[in-house]
Amino acid sequence: MFENLSEKLERSFKLLKGQGKITEINVAETLKEVRRALLDADVNYKIAKDFTNKVKEKALGMNVLTAVKPGQMMVKIVHDELAELMGGSHADIQLKGSPAVILMAGLQGSGKTTFSGKLANLLKTKRGKKPLLVAGDVYRPAAIEQLKVLGEQIGVPVYTDETSKDPVKIAQDAIKKARLDGNDVVIVDTAGRLAIDEQMMQEISAVKKAVEPGEILFVVDAMTGQDAVNTAREFNERLNFDGVILTKLDGDTRGGAALSIRTVVEKPIKFVGTGEKLDAVDVFHPQRMADRILGMGDIVSLVEKAQEQFDAEEARKLQKKISKNQFDFNDFLSQIQQIKKMGNIKDLASMIPGVGKALKNVDIDDDAFKGVEAIIHSMTPKEREMPDIINGSRRKRIAEGSGTTVQEVNRLLKQFEESKKMMKAFSGGGKMLRKK
Numbered sequence: 001m002f003e004n005l006s007e008k009l010e011r012s013f014k015l016l017k018g019q020g021k022i023t024e025i026n027v028a029e030t031l032k033e034v035r036r037a038l039l040d041a042d043v044n045y046k047i048a049k050d051f052t053n054k055v056k057e058k059a060l061g062m063n064v065l066t067a068v069k070p071g072q073m074m075v076k077i078v079h080d081e082l083a084e085l086m087g088g089s090h091a092d093i094q095l096k097g098s099p100a101v102i103l104m105a106g107l108q109g110s111g112k113t114t115f116s117g118k119l120a121n122l123l124k125t126k127r128g129k130k131p132l133l134v135a136g137d138v139y140r141p142a143a144i145e146q147l148k149v150l151g152e153q154i155g156v157p158v159y160t161d162e163t164s165k166d167p168v169k170i171a172q173d174a175i176k177k178a179r180l181d182g183n184d185v186v187i188v189d190t191a192g193r194l195a196i197d198e199q200m201m202q203e204i205s206a207v208k209k210a211v212e213p214g215e216i217l218f219v220v221d222a223m224t225g226q227d228a229v230n231t232a233r234e235f236n237e238r239l240n241f242d243g244v245i246l247t248k249l250d251g252d253t254r255g256g257a258a259l260s261i262r263t264v265v266e267k268p269i270k271f272v273g274t275g276e277k278l279d280a281v282d283v284f285h286p287q288r289m290a291d292r293i294l295g296m297g298d299i300v301s302l303v304e305k306a307q308e309q310f311d312a313e314e315a316r317k318l319q320k321k322i323s324k325n326q327f328d329f330n331d332f333l334s335q336i337q338q339i340k341k342m343g344n345i346k347d348l349a350s351m352i353p354g355v356g357k358a359l360k361n362v363d364i365d366d367d368a369f370k371g372v373e374a375i376i377h378s379m380t381p382k383e384r385e386m387p388d389i390i391n392g393s394r395r396k397r398i399a400e401g402s403g404t405t406v407q408e409v410n411r412l413l414k415q416f417e418e419s420k421k422m423m424k425a426f427s428g429g430g431k432m433l434r435k436k
Contacts (some may be wrong), residue, residue, distance in 0.1 A: 027059050030074060044260045047085070055081050079290050085259055091243060091268035095129070096214035099178045101186045103211070105204055105235055106219035108192030111247035113143050115219050115273055116142035117150030118208040118281045123185055124156060125279075132183035134174040135160040135205065136167045137191040147189055154278055157183070162296060163368050167191065167203060168210045173212060187214070196231065201238045216241040217270065221345055228257040229264050236265045241261065246284070247273035249425045258289070327420055329384035333376050373414050374402035387413060 031052040038048040058077050093102075097283035106112040116133060123129040133151050135158060137143035144160055151158035159174040170187050178186045190207060193200045193377070199384065208216065218241045220228040230242060244261055249272045262269060269284040321327050383390050390398070390413060399406045 027056055027074075031056055034078065038259070041259065042257075044226060044229065044264070047260050047263050051085060075294060081296050081413060082259070082290040082293060083286040084307060085263060086289055087262045087268045088286055089286075090283065090285045091270055092283075093217075093270055094215045094242065095123075095127075095185060097212075099132070099175065099184050099186045100215070101175065101188065101213040102209050103188050103190065103204075103208060103213040103216045104219060105190055105216060105239060105241060106192055106245075107196070107221075108140070110192065110219045110221045112192055112219040113137070113146050113189050114150065115245055115247055115271075115281070116147065116187050117154060117156075118273065118278055119217075119271070119279050120156045120185075120187055121152070122281055123155040124154065130183050131185040131187055132174060132178045132181070133158045134171060134186060134188040136170050138165045138167055138170070139191050143189065143191075157181070168206050171207050171211045173174060178259055192246070196234050205238060213312050215243070215247050217243050218267075219245045219247060220261070220360050222246040222257045222272075224257065226257070226260070229260045232265050232267075236267065241265075241267060243270035245269075245271045245273070249274055256432060317421045319347050322420075325420065329376050329387060329416070332416060332419075333373065333384075336373060360410070371404055371408060372412060375399075375404055375409055378402040387416060 034055065035048050035052045038051065039045065043051075055074075055077050058081075059074060094100075095102075104116050104119075120131040120133050123131050133147055133156055135144040135147045141162075148158050148160065150156075159170075159177055161170050161173060164170055167190065174188070175186055177183075188207065188211065189273050190204050191200065216239055217241070218232055218235050220232055222228065224231075229245075235241060239426065244265070244267055246258055246269055248263075249258065258269065258272075261267075269286075272282050272284050274280045274282050321331060375398060378398045379390070383394065383398075395406050395409045395413075399409045402409075
């Protein structure tokens, strides 16, 4: 995500390296490269031009502090303008009404049905809501079936009426059902088309008028670049939606839609889809996204993801075991499971400042832990608790049972021992400091 843009922006800032001060000449050279980077990322030409003009105005009007190099100052100005371009601050989803009604809109193939399931899962697990999903796509039977499967996976009820071809009636009946069953949020998945047509617009406008949603969300595939922005503009003219959802932002996207859409439709990006899993959805924070684009990482989001998987009581128990040198392979396996729940490994690493750039050409498989898990699962309960008893014959058996080699088993055992020593040292560090 944004890798090419990040690389090109970094290259443009190098033009100011070694410069004693910001001048009209070196700013012009730098911003020419910045504009080119934005255009290559599929940002609208007018938006790219306005952006660089604003940056130029700020850069030339600013006194560079002695302690701050011109290149660093330019990075700061570009960062602030990027964040502003994407909305400035985070815009939360509005859950008004009893029940709160959310209308999902978008073209077919944008990921609208999948995101309806993701949103229901997010509201249920993180906001304590009791959502009801509504299959309002009366043209694509697969959409109804897909929503049923999603609902089953996340434990959220799905309202369907396969005898009706009237999406307005289906939505109205679903809201009545929600009131009876105590559902406080209703998410209506509507029909999409391969292209915008009048029938589609009239239909979704009728649904909007009938159910008066508190929130209308436009779902758009970030991979489609400027086409996504143009589609958003047309939908907004008819629906006056409240926010944008960008899906597939984890794919090979240049980022133009994320950077342009806010300016074109004047509506905030509220969420981004970052993978196929039902919990692969992030609240959109313009400041944090600007950090990531400029290679500054996103430690705040990383900490938030960690906290979601964090159990205070378990952490206390683990700390106690580490301090007593009782950390074993059962604990190690538990830690791996928590890391995996946090999301895509490469995405997580890219949130650490400087790491994303270092891993640019490194292929990190999401199944990176598979071999380690297989080795641990091939151990007996006693071996997991007491790794010291794993001798040569046990290592051979574990390797055969896990489909790995003895060398891989040896490597894991060595890494485990080194990890234990390091954790023990950190665990005792505070005590050692206090003794001095």
